[in-house]
Amino acid sequence: YQSVRLTLNAFLKNIGFDNVDLAENAIDGLKMLRQAEQHNAPYSLVISDWEMPEMTGLELLKSVRSDSSLADMPFYLLTSYDDPDFLREATRAGVTGYMNKPISQTSIKEVLSDYL
Numbered sequence: 001y002q003s004v005r006l007t008l009n010a011f012l013k014n015i016g017f018d019n020v021d022l023a024e025n026a027i028d029g030l031k032m033l034r035q036a037e038q039h040n041a042p043y044s045l046v047i048s049d050w051e052m053p054e055m056t057g058l059e060l061l062k063s064v065r066s067d068s069s070l071a072d073m074p075f076y077l078l079t080s081y082d083d084p085d086f087l088r089e090a091t092r093a094g095v096t097g098y099m100n101k102p103i104s105q106t107s108i109k110e111v112l113s114d115y116l
C-alpha cells in the first residue's frame with residue numbers, strides 16, 4: 001500500500017499538485033478530512049485506493065458522503081476492479097470518478113485536469 005501512496009504522491013506533485021497529504025489507511029484519512037474541515041482548511045479532493053487496511057475505499061466514500069460537511073467533496077477511487085457490480089455500487093455511493101490500476105502520471109493528469 002505504501003508503494004501506491006508514494007507513487008501517487010510523486011505523480012500528483014509532478015503534474016502540479018503542491019499540497020498533497022497521505023494517510024496510511026482510510027480511518028486516518030477520514031480523521032484528516034474532518035480535522036481540515038473543522039479548521040476551515042478543507043481538502044480539494046480525495047483519491048482513495050479501493051483496497052486498504054482497516055476500511056475499504058468504498059466504505060470511506062460512504063462515510064464522506066454521509067458527513068454533511070464533506071458530502072460534496074470530489075472523491076476518486078483507485079481500483080483494479082473491472083467488475084460492473086463493484087463500479088455500480090461505487091457510483092450509487094457517489095464516487096466522482098475512477099482511476100484504474102496500474103496508475104500512470106498521464107492518466108491521473110487526464111482525470112484530474114479540472115483541478116489543476
